[in-house]
Amino acid sequence: MEILSPEEIVESFKTTLGGDFIDSRIYQREVAIKKNLFTSIWIQVKREAFRKSVEHICKLQEYPHLSVISSADREDSVELIYHFTIYYGHHLKALSLGLRLSLPKSDLKIPTITDIIPGAIFTERETQEMMGVEVIGIPDKRRLFLPDDFPEGVYPWRKDETGPHDMLRVLPGREGIKNE
Amino acid sequence: MSETQTKTSYTIPIGPIHPAVHEAIRLDVSVEGEEIVDVDVVVGQVHRGIEWIGMNRNNPIQSIYLAERVCGICSASHPFTFVQAVEQAAGIEVPQRAEYIRVIVAEMERIHSHLLWAGVAAHEIGFDSVFYLVWRVREKVMDLTEYITGNRNSKAMYQIGGVRRDITEEQFPRIREALEYYKGVFNQLKTVFLEDITVRMRTKKVGILKTEDALRFLAVGPTARASGVPKDVRQDYAYSAYADLDIKAITPDVLTGTIVGDVYDRIIVRLLEVKQSIEIIERCLAEMPPGDILSEPKIAKLLATLKKAEGEGVGQHEAPRGEVVHYVRLQAGQETLATWKIRAPTYANLMSMPTILIGGQIADVPIAFASIDPCMSCTNRAIVVDSKTKRKSVLTDKELHELSVEKTRRLKAKFDNH
Amino acid sequence: MSLNSFKRALWVYQLNTGSCNGCDIEILAALTPRYDLERFGIVLVGSPRHADVLLVTGPVTRQMAPRLKRIYEQTPDPKVVIAIGGCGLEGGVFYESYNLVGPIDQVIPVDVYVPGCPPRPEAIIEAVVKAWVKLEKAAEQKVA
Numbered sequence: 001m002e003i004l005s006p007e008e009i010v011e012s013f014k015t016t017l018g019g020d021f022i023d024s025r026i027y028q029r030e031v032a033i034k035k036n037l038f039t040s041i042w043i044q045v046k047r048e049a050f051r052k053s054v055e056h057i058c059k060l061q062e063y064p065h066l067s068v069i070s071s072a073d074r075e076d077s078v079e080l081i082y083h084f085t086i087y088y089g090h091h092l093k094a095l096s097l098g099l100r101l102s103l104p105k106s107d108l109k110i111p112t113i114t115d116i117i118p119g120a121i122f123t124e125r126e127t128q129e130m131m132g133v134e135v136i137g138i139p140d141k142r143r144l145f146l147p148d149d150f151p152e153g154v155y156p157w158r159k160d161e162t163g164p165h166d167m168l169r170v171l172p173g174r175e176g177i178k179n180e
Numbered sequence: 181m182s183e184t185q186t187k188t189s190y191t192i193p194i195g196p197i198h199p200a201v202h203e204a205i206r207l208d209v210s211v212e213g214e215e216i217v218d219v220d221v222v223v224g225q226v227h228r229g230i231e232w233i234g235m236n237r238n239n240p241i242q243s244i245y246l247a248e249r250v251c252g253i254c255s256a257s258h259p260f261t262f263v264q265a266v267e268q269a270a271g272i273e274v275p276q277r278a279e280y281i282r283v284i285v286a287e288m289e290r291i292h293s294h295l296l297w298a299g300v301a302a303h304e305i306g307f308d309s310v311f312y313l314v315w316r317v318r319e320k321v322m323d324l325t326e327y328i329t330g331n332r333n334s335k336a337m338y339q340i341g342g343v344r345r346d347i348t349e350e351q352f353p354r355i356r357e358a359l360e361y362y363k364g365v366f367n368q369l370k371t372v373f374l375e376d377i378t379v380r381m382r383t384k385k386v387g388i389l390k391t392e393d394a395l396r397f398l399a400v401g402p403t404a405r406a407s408g409v410p411k412d413v414r415q416d417y418a419y420s421a422y423a424d425l426d427i428k429a430i431t432p433d434v435l436t437g438t439i440v441g442d443v444y445d446r447i448i449v450r451l452l453e454v455k456q457s458i459e460i461i462e463r464c465l466a467e468m469p470p471g472d473i474l475s476e477p478k479i480a481k482l483l484a485t486l487k488k489a490e491g492e493g494v495g496q497h498e499a500p501r502g503e504v505v506h507y508v509r510l511q512a513g514q515e516t517l518a519t520w521k522i523r524a525p526t527y528a529n530l531m532s533m534p535t536i537l538i539g540g541q542i543a544d545v546p547i548a549f550a551s552i553d554p555c556m557s558c559t560n561r562a563i564v565v566d567s568k569t570k571r572k573s574v575l576t577d578k579e580l581h582e583l584s585v586e587k588t589r590r591l592k593a594k595f596d597n598h
Numbered sequence: 599m600s601l602n603s604f605k606r607a608l609w610v611y612q613l614n615t616g617s618c619n620g621c622d623i624e625i626l627a628a629l630t631p632r633y634d635l636e637r638f639g640i641v642l643v644g645s646p647r648h649a650d651v652l653l654v655t656g657p658v659t660r661q662m663a664p665r666l667k668r669i670y671e672q673t674p675d676p677k678v679v680i681a682i683g684g685c686g687l688e689g690g691v692f693y694e695s696y697n698l699v700g701p702i703d704q705v706i707p708v709d710v711y712v713p714g715c716p717p718r719p720e721a722i723i724e725a726v727v728k729a730w731v732k733l734e735k736a737a738e739q740k741v742a
Binding site for chain 2: 616617618619620621622623624626627630631632656657659661662690691692694695696697698715716718
């Protein structure tokens, strides 16, 4: 496995994905006294090229490390970011790679990657219950953190009408936070 | 050996448990005779909605103290990661002296956490006296933490742009004296945990996690390193003062020459990391640069900067249990965080739990589960359902713990009779 | 308050209803030789049916609320409930979350409150002693 520079990694994505590659950003920062570089790469792709992008990351390092899937409610769409770490195990050479996709709220579906990376199961279950995104092909559909008697259709991370506004625990004698 | 498959539901004594510390996780274990054939992990009992609070109610500075209470044992790791992510998102610089102080506090926490775990592991095997002794030894680092930060547990040292308190030259002798104490005690700890015959019999070849499984299930921290995967955020990423210090990930072949991935290897990794932490703190004290500790001391100005900032950042840190990751996105004009995602290390290690337990015995469940050092407390209640007669019998926590202690007695007796 | 007339040992049961573990660590630290709760005759037991005192930590999450009620009912009278830590008092820093049922005294009656995040082991020992005095007084009044 050879270690590519951040610019070479972005180029390899552009070559593999062609028209499905939307945007990229490289962030670098000098750290502490010896001024070593901390690098993180952010790549935005179209949702159709999602599985192809994950397979491409597996070519950069055989078992890439997926930290977590973060999701954000952006009014009419939901933005998912898959946070990967590649080149771990090598002194000061690891890179943080964020794979960004945008899903319209009318069609919140994304294929699973547990066949490639079995360790993604917990974070996919969490995205399903907290954001309302349906993960197609997930081997275990149960809720992860929310109790079973939590109402269906209420998604705690959303800011729209499906948010948890009615479920807040306001202490007796206090008013709750005001929702604009 | 009977042929019926009984389904037993255990909530295992892990974490500090003298005696039962109660539920934050449930394991449903299916057994055939004495051998475990299937495990299911059910979590969620400690879900408090922290990310929601950070996105809807708190400003970023209040969220630092909220992040501290994600876990009471590794309570310096989460704020450390969080402030790194916010500083990346907002473009705030950190003075070099603050970076070194951050590392010193984080390494002191690692010493306290690993000693806590060592005591718990000893209790699981049945050595209660070792549990008491190790926790007594741990009190020295708790006193040191209180001397430097003001509190034993929730340290509140981290601030966006630096640290809140300085470590002055007058405080250095007291720190060095505590480190000398631990260096003196270290050899005794090694003898008790690594060379005792009973400990070896209970922990070798128990709870094995192969290298390939550790890579596929994304294990982190000492659990991954004991299986031969050299993942250590301090070695891999350049962040804070670790970038100057040349940290090397510790794998068990440093001491024994081979990698098995059992509980014994995990004990080796954690004990050697205590030694590594002592060396890191000494280097930081020797190389501490002068200067400010905060890039923006006035809080009102800091809040105004954060309100105008727009950007995103990812922070990582190697907590005592593994990699902690925080992702933060800030939006201009919004006082709360726009997006906040936390990933604590135990949720990554829990996915390897079925692989570790399957094929083992019930009496090994407490020690195997404790060996991944889960950062949650646990219940003890076992319900055994005989699938043929549908009769339920309940094993209490005492009986489950007794099963583990009984195995130790049996093995010891067998050895003594030779 | 004099400590020379305790007529029985005190058996304590600890329950975590979703806390961060900080308070639980300080309770266990109170047992170690430095603070040594056991020299007063205080013992931690493994079942609520043997307990005199319930030490409860944590804001009560939805999943833990039925279990908390069940354990309170399983503990025989006379009993004392001690709520430890800021979470148990008012929810602590989590006070408006969507997964909380309420601070402990909204679910079961509480006798002694120990503020702190987390409270020091000395504060926990003082709380247990206060609970002990309360129990002794209750026993005396029954006899009288």
